[in-house]
Amino acid sequence: MSAISIEGVRRTFGRVVAVDRIDLQIPAGSFCGLIGHNGAGKSTTLRMLMGLLHPTEGKVRICGHDVVAEPLEARKKLGAVPEEPAVYEYLTAREFLEFVAGVRGGGDVGKALEDTGLGADADRLLREYSQGMRRKTALAAAMLGRPPVLVLDEALNGLDPPSASAVKRALRAYVDEGNTVLLSTHVVETVAAVADRVVMLAHGRVVADERVADIGKDGLERLFLERIEATRAR
Amino acid sequence: MRAHRRREAPFAAVARGAVFVAVVAVLVPLARPVFFAYLDDPDATGEGTEAALQRACLLIVGLLAIDLYTALVRGPERIVLETLPVDGWRVALTELLRVAVERWPLIAGLAVVFAPIAVERSALAWGASVLALGGAFALAIPGAAVVHLASIDAATSPRWAPLLDALRGHNPREQAAFIYAPGVVLAAVGAVVLAAAGGVRAVVDGDPRGWALIAVPWGLAPMVAALVPGLARRTWFAGSAVLADIDARYASIERPEEARAVYLDWTVRWLPVGVGRYALRDLRHAWRTRRGFISGAWIGGALAAFAGWSADPSAPARAAAAVVIVVFGFGAVGAVLESDEPGFLRAWLPSGGREAVLGRAWAEVLWLQACVWPAVAASLVRHGLSGAGLVLGAGLVAVPLATGVALLAGRLGPRAPAVYAPVATVFAGVLAALVSS
Structure with a gap:
């Protein structure tokens, strides 16, 4: 059973086709990068995985649970950071993570704060946080309770280099425990640095699905540009 | 709840409510000639009280219908909780209690507004009126919750599509379910509380059967509330997808100027x-x-x-x-x-x-x-x-x-x-x- 299963998923908004019959199986224990140009359908795909949008056609499953039909079961297996994560402004980061740990039925708040480098600011109100710190809080919340699947939409955006590096290490360790991470980003280097596999989207379709080790960082960038150009030409 | 409490100074909600009730108390002499002029005529007490209660009860139901929409459908809690494995029923329960706590001054204030009835006619008539007001409050909260949660279901149900299409105007079909939900609350709960107001009139006019009508909203409230857990668990998560769909459809309206309008x-x-x-x-x-x-x-x-x-x-x-x-x-x-x-x-x-x-x-x-x-x-x-x-x-x-x-x-x-x-x-x-x- 795949950790993430996307079968024949199509999503339209009126006449606009945002995602056009995507099939994707991501096994447990893998780190998959999802890259694509602006408007390629990355966020729509991830929002469907998070249950925030329902597919027009097809099925989305997290650890075998249909996100639409079994929303609670799917969310129990899923940690998610949306593109614009929301937090309770009037809680401190520690309190917010304690709340999330309560919802998830447990989780090591101290470790989550440490992994994301928030320890020193853990007792400040979230309304005082910068965008990057909020993103790190959302990331820490997503990893709490170690759900087997993490879906992260541009989760490393806005992080300073030391934080980004620490978060990448934490995500790598997370995958090494047997969990699965799907990370969408515009930044090819990020995918090359952490992912085992890369899926490229263009105009709502999968245009490449490769092992990062097979193509290398330079190859990844070249492939990305080639496929985008090829799709545009069509 | 801790986030809500910290947003305001401790006891701010209670203090605000108390100030509201105190201001209302000061204004009672001004309200007397507006709403209770009928007290000048001893024979009109029942009819006048019923009319005043009808308006007050509908005000309660209307306000709570709008509050509950914000609390359960498009409120600030949703965007924080929608990706977490929360129990939809517990979220709904927390929101219902929060609305009840935040709106308690409404009932206390109206009880004070109705005080001339006790002073000039009878404490019994006033007590029956306050019971009817409380019944409107008690029924409107679960009633509005049921309608709003059910409207999430209706928004995507093919069964409701023809009706929603007929009503939606330029709005997305799903939005039509939410637009008309407060009206449904007002009609459904309103009918019951108007009957309760009629019960007060009967009691004031000496017919003890009126107590049964006053009790109807109180009796219905737990029965309606019993529908909330199942509905909330079934629809709360789906609400996010429905709202995303609505927002996306507004954004993709063919004429951009219409989308911005x-x-x-x-x-x-x-x-x-x-x-x-x-x-x-x-x-x-x-x-x-x-x-x-x-x-x-x-x-x-x-x-x-x-x-x-x-x-x-x-x-x-x-x-x-x-x-x-x-x-x-x-x-x-x-x-x-x-x-x-x-x-x-x-x-x-x-x-x-x-x-x-x-x-x-x-x-x-x-x-x-x-x-x-x-x-x-x-x-x-x-x-x-x-x-x-x-x-x-x-x-x-x-x-x-x-x-x-x-x-x-x-x-x-x-x-x-x-x-x-x-x-x-x-x-x-x-x-x-x-x-x-």
Whole structure:
């Protein structure tokens, strides 16, 4: 059973086709990068995985649970950071993570704060946080309770280099425990640095699905540009 | 709940409620000639109390219907919780309790408003009235919750599609389910609480069977509440997807100018460019984030019209007083908009001075027309030009006055609503007393 299963998923908004019959199986224990140009359908795909949008056609499953039909079961297996994560402004980061740990039925708040480098600011109100710190809080919340699947939409955006590096290490360790991470980003280097596999989207379709080790960082960038150009030409 | 508690100083909600009740208590002598003039006639106690209760109960139901929509469908909790494995029922329960705690002053305030009945007639009549008001509150909360949660289901159900398509106008089909939900609450819960008001009349007139009618909302409330857990668990998560769909459909409307259009924005074409810029900002801001005030003004207007829809010669005066009250109530939007202004913008950008004030005044005066014209029309039909003239005159005084108070309170920034509320209550009370006498 795949950790993430996307079968024949199509999503339209009126006449606009945002995602056009995507099939994707991501096994447990893998780190998959999802890259694509602006408007390629990355966020729509991830929002469907998070249950925030329902597919027009097809099925989305997290650890075998249909996100639409079994929303609670799917969310129990899923940690998610949306593109614009929301937090309770009037809680401190520690309190917010304690709340999330309560919802998830447990989780090591101290470790989550440490992994994301928030320890020193853990007792400040979230309304005082910068965008990057909020993103790190959302990331820490997503990893709490170690759900087997993490879906992260541009989760490393806005992080300073030391934080980004620490978060990448934490995500790598997370995958090494047997969990699965799907990370969408515009930044090819990020995918090359952490992912085992890369899926490229263009105009709502999968245009490449490769092992990062097979193509290398330079190859990844070249492939990305080639496929985008090829799709545009069509 | 901790996040909510910290957003305000400790006990702020309780203190605010207590201040509200105290202000209402001070205004009771002013409310007496508006709502309880019938007490002058000993034979009219039952009928008059029933009429006053009908209006008060519908006000409770209408307000709670809007509150519960915000709490359960498009509230700030959703975007934090929607990706977490939360129990939809527990989320709904927390929200219902929060609304109940935040709105308790409504019942306490109305109990005080109805005090002349106890003082001048009988404590029994007053007690029965308070029981009926409490019943409206107790039933409206679960009733509104059930309707709003069910509307999430209805929004995507093929069974409801033909009806929603017939009603939706230019809105996405799913949105039609939410637009009409408060009306459904008002009709369904309203019918029960109106019957309870009839029960109070029966009790006052000496028929003990009236107690059974008063008890109906109390009896129905737990039965309706029993439907909430299952509905909440089934629909709460789906609500996020439905809302995302609605927002996306609005965004993908074929004509971009239509997608950007907001209520009354076409009126700015008659304004000077500088004033028009600020008026458009306020029209857009309020329509997108404070729509409860804008839609609520129409509900308030409908209630005022209902207050005047009677052959009773005092009906126009009652409608005029109701217009004054709803104008000052929904006029708070001007003060709320000021408190919405982000701190950084306030600090770094000039306020816009005279043009900003005129722009907001334009927007507010236009929004408040919804509070006035339904009652004017109702009075015109039932009492001719003289009745309509009285209601229109009340509106012509109340609208600029409420706007002025909101704009002056707005100069205090984030504290504007806290200042507007007591000042507007006093103005509304005095003006309502004047127009009804």
